[in-house]
Amino acid sequence: MTPTVQGDKIVVENFQHIFDSADGPIEATGRVDLTIPAGQFVTLVGPSGCGKTTLLKAIAGFIDPTHGRILCDGAPVTGPGRDRGVVFQELAILPWRTVRRNIAHGLEIARAPRQEIDATVKRLIELTGLVGFEDRYPHELSGGMKQRVAVARTWAADPDVILMDEPFAAVDAMTRLTLQEELASLSYQTKKTVFFITHSVDEAVFLADRVLVMSRRPGTIKASIEVPRRTPGGRDWESFTTDTDMQAIVEKVLRLVREEKTAHKKDSAPVALEAAG
Amino acid sequence: MTAIAHKPARKPVRGRDIVWMILPAIPFVLLLAGWTIYWAIVRPNMGTLPPVWTVAQTLWQITASGELLGHIIASLGRLVAGVSVGIVTGVLLGFLVGLNKRAAEFVYPLVIFFSAISGIVWLPLVIGWLGLGPALFIFLIWNTVFFLVFQNTVLGVQLVSEVLELGVRTLGGSRLHTILNVTAFGAMPYIMSGIRSGLGFGWRALIAAELVGASSGLGQMIFHAAEFHRADIILAGCVVIGLLSLLMDRLILVPLERRTIERWGLVTPGAKGA
Ligand SMILES: Nc1ncnc2c1ncn2[C@@H]1O[C@H](COP(=O)(O)OP(=O)(O)OP(=O)(O)O)[C@@H](O)[C@H]1O
Ligand SMILES: [Mg+2]
Numbered sequence: 001m002t003p004t005v006q007g008d009k010i011v012v013e014n015f016q017h018i019f020d021s022a023d024g025p026i027e028a029t030g031r032v033d034l035t036i037p038a039g040q041f042v043t044l045v046g047p048s049g050c051g052k053t054t055l056l057k058a059i060a061g062f063i064d065p066t067h068g069r070i071l072c073d074g075a076p077v078t079g080p081g082r083d084r085g086v087v088f089q090e091l092a093i094l095p096w097r098t099v100r101r102n103i104a105h106g107l108e109i110a111r112a113p114r115q116e117i118d119a120t121v122k123r124l125i126e127l128t129g130l131v132g133f134e135d136r137y138p139h140e141l142s143g144g145m146k147q148r149v150a151v152a153r154t155w156a157a158d159p160d161v162i163l164m165d166e167p168f169a170a171v172d173a174m175t176r177l178t179l180q181e182e183l184a185s186l187s188y189q190t191k192k193t194v195f196f197i198t199h200s201v202d203e204a205v206f207l208a209d210r211v212l213v214m215s216r217r218p219g220t221i222k223a224s225i226e227v228p229r230r231t232p233g234g235r236d237w238e239s240f241t242t243d244t245d246m247q248a249i250v251e252k253v254l255r256l257v258r259e260e261k262t263a264h265k266k267d268s269a270p271v272a273l274e275a276a277g
Numbered sequence: 278m279t280a281i282a283h284k285p286a287r288k289p290v291r292g293r294d295i296v297w298m299i300l301p302a303i304p305f306v307l308l309l310a311g312w313t314i315y316w317a318i319v320r321p322n323m324g325t326l327p328p329v330w331t332v333a334q335t336l337w338q339i340t341a342s343g344e345l346l347g348h349i350i351a352s353l354g355r356l357v358a359g360v361s362v363g364i365v366t367g368v369l370l371g372f373l374v375g376l377n378k379r380a381a382e383f384v385y386p387l388v389i390f391f392s393a394i395s396g397i398v399w400l401p402l403v404i405g406w407l408g409l410g411p412a413l414f415i416f417l418i419w420n421t422v423f424f425l426v427f428q429n430t431v432l433g434v435q436l437v438s439e440v441l442e443l444g445v446r447t448l449g450g451s452r453l454h455t456i457l458n459v460t461a462f463g464a465m466p467y468i469m470s471g472i473r474s475g476l477g478f479g480w481r482a483l484i485a486a487e488l489v490g491a492s493s494g495l496g497q498m499i500f501h502a503a504e505f506h507r508a509d510i511i512l513a514g515c516v517v518i519g520l521l522s523l524l525m526d527r528l529i530l531v532p533l534e535r536r537t538i539e540r541w542g543l544v545t546p547g548a549k550g551a
Contacts, residue, residue, distance in 0.1 A: 062443055082449030092444035096462040096541040106448035139542025150444075157448045 009161060009193040010036040010059060014068035016218075017054050028054040030220035031067070034212070038160075039191040041184075043204035045253065046214025047260050052197045053089055055219075056163050059195060060086045072161065082106065085159035087167040089197075093138050093149050099125070100134040102149050106157025124152040127182055129175060144171040148179070155186070161193045168203070177237055180206060185234025201257060205250045206240050213256040223256050225249060324506035335509040336516060344498075345517065351493040352483060353521070355411065359418025360479045364472055367423045371430025375464070376456065381431075392424040396482050400489060409490045414483060421482040422475035426468070433467025434460055466538050473530055480522055 012034040019026040029051030036042050044052055057063045058070055061079040070077045072084065080086075085106075093102045101108075103124055107117045125131055128148040138146050147170045154162060168176045184207055187194050198204050204211045205227055213223040227249055229235075240246050309329055316328045323331070339345040374381045396417040407413045437460050445455045487496020495514050502510035539546045 060443075060447060080443060080446040082447065084447060086444065086447045088440055088444060090440055092438075092440045094441060094445070094459065094462070095543060096537075105445065105450075109445075109449045109454060137541055153444075153448070159447075 007038055008035050008071075009038040009040075009073065010034070010195070011071040011074075012055070012059065012068070013071070015055070015058060015065050015070060016067040017051070017058060017063060018066040027218035030215070030218040032219075032221055034221060036193055036195060038193055041187055041192075041194045041196065041207055041209045042212060043196045043198060043208040043210075044212045044214060045198060045201060045204045045257055046219055047216045047257075048199075050214045050217045050219030050260075052214060052219070053165055056086075056165050056195065056197060059161075060084055060163050082110070082157060083159055084161045084163060085154040085157055087150050087154045087162070087164040089165035089169075091138075091143075091146055091150065093146060093153060095138050098135050098137055099130055099141070099149050102138070103152045103156050105153060110157070120156050124156050127186075128152045128179070144175060147171055148175070151179070151183075159192075161195070162187070164194065164196045166197055166199065169199070176203075181234065181236055183207060188229070188234055201250055201254045205246060205253055206235060206237070211249075211253050213253060213260075216260050222260075223253075225253060324508055327509040327512070331509045332512045332516070335507075336513040339498075339510070339513065348493055348495045348498045349517065349521070351491070352487065352495045355414040355487075355494065356418065356479055356483050358411065359415045359483065360422050360476060362415055363419045363422025363475055363479065364426050366419070367426025367471065367475070368430050368468060371427045371468075372434055372456070372460070372464075374427075375431040375434025376460070388424065388427060392428075396420045396485060400486070404490060413490050414486050417486040418479045418482045421478045425475040425478060426471040429467045429471025429474075430464060433464030433471075436467070437463030462541075463543075466543050469530065469534055469538060473526065476525060476530075477522060480518055484518065 012032055015032045015034075016030060017028045019028050032051075032055060034055075044055070046052055054063070058065050059072075059077065061077045061081060061084065072081075077084075086092075094105070097105065100121055103121045104117050107120060112120075121134075125134060128151060130145065130148060130152070133141060133145065138149065141149070147167060151164075151167050154164075168179055171179060180203060183194075186192075194207075196204075196207060208227045209229065211225045211227060212221050213225070214220065215222045228245070313329050316326065336345075370384065374384050399417070399420065403413055403416055407416060441463060442455050442459050445459050446452075450458065483494075484496035484499070487494040488500040491497045495518055499511050499514040502508075502514070534544070535546070538544050
């Protein structure tokens with residue numbers, strides 16, 4: 001967990017992805033240019049179906065972009081790799097591994113020493129509030145608990161870049177607050193580069209160094225809002241909600257997101273509306 | 278079904294087990310009762326349908342004389358050999374085809390072509406090629422088991438959620454690691470289902486092969502009995518085959534499933550056929 005290198009971690013250049021479907025091509029995103037400096041926490045908000053997941057999947061190396069290219073540490077992304085961990089929108093932990101062995105999976109693959117695996121797993125199980133469930137299988141857990149296992153699994157593998165697709169959507173409100181605070185402090189301390197998709201504007205501003213707002217499909221990045229770090233160690237919800245500067249940013253982002261939704265309504269595009277936050 | 282509680286309580290599970298063992302016997306009891314009533318009213322020829330007790334007596338005699346055991350051992354040996362070869366080849370080729378579009382294009386037409394041709398068709402040819410030895414039985418059982426296991430494995434491999442595989446790739450897992458740790462596990466419900474049908478149809482193929490090409494085995498026992506119009510021995514043979522097949526399912530497949538695919542929540546306990 002050494003602090004990562006300086007410079008641009010992720011560069012998205014003139015990216016666009018078009019899916020081929022039976023009814024013809026679907027423009028999943030518009031043109032996207034994006035640079036994420038090493039150690040920055042970037043959150044992305046935007047209407048449902050605007051292409052957020054598609055962008056994340058391209059950075060992860062799961063899809064080959066139709067246009068443009070994606071660089072990680074200056075090298076083109078050609079496929080998934082352990083330098084870019086992913087927490088998926090849908091559940092991706094393995095049903096045949098216990099909680100403990102799911103979290104340990106990345107370290108097992110890296111052939112880490114036994115003691116290191118045990119220590120890391122123990123720490124993450126405590127952090128994500130899964131104590132007592134170490135030897136359960138995922139089908140014996142609640143939806144929120146499974147999602148916490150997914151977050152812990154990605155974190156345990158210690159990638160430089162973490163890509164998260166609405167990871168806390170299925171977590172209960174109270175646990176979510178704790179996880180958000182822990183995620184903020186963990187990622188700031190370990191200087192990880194994080195790309196985090198959410199529908200919650202509060203969550204986006206709370207976690208971010210920079211919030212990106214995407215327009216409706218085919219989505220482009222229509223705004224990028226810097227969020228200053230008040231406390232270097234992390235953030236907590238109490239001071240966040242009373243911080244007028246922060247609340248001003250929340251309002252600004254909310255307005256940008258709302259514009260997309262109303263524009264969207266007028267167009268009456270056949271894409272489902274989803275409430276933000 | 279409630280998921281396994283904190284610590285699986287021993288006592289209640291045992292109690293349920295006993296009920297679970299007894300209830301499925303009811304259809305068999307009804308069958309025997311129907312047979313007895315029919316026999317008492319119609320009094321069919323002993324050479325076509327003997328009464329239950331005659332079959333039971335015959336079963337006891339061939340068991341006591343040790344004759345049955347010899348046949349069972351001969352048949353089981355062939356079955357295990359043929360089914361094993363069928364499972365191994367079916368799973369391996371199933372993975373190849375399920376994982377690789379190119380391989381699928383080459384192998385699928387061939388498989389469809391040959392899966393339509395039954396063992397009986399091959400028999401006269403294969404006796405010429407392989408003789409009347411163990412290779413004949415292994416081939417004929419394989420000819421049934423392979424196709425069932427293969428088709429199920431292909432489907433199972435294709436149905437494993439891609440997101441599970443991608444997730445492991447982002448943890449640094451190689452393609453081989455992902456196949457062994459994700460695809461193989463995810464495809465297990467289908468592979469198990471293929472093995473279950475493979476075992477049943479493997480018995481059918483075995484008995485058919487033994488009717489013709491063996492000097493021992495349950496099929497040969499039945500064939501021999503038919504020449505002397507001993508319907509009691511034929512029926513006793515059927516009972517033995519059915520029971521052995523049931524025992525293999527209950528003693529091998531069911532416990533294996535409990536410890537794997539049911540334990541992992543991939544299938545709901547009790548939702549599958551017996
Ligand atoms: N595999 C695919 N094939 C065809 N079209 C797809 C595919 N995946 C996504 N799309 C389309 O691309 C568009 C963008 O999808 P994407 O999943 O990136 O949206 P999103 O912004 O993540 O939405 P949400 O907030 O609901 O998760 C959608 O219109 C979707 O229908
Ligand atoms: Mg999405």
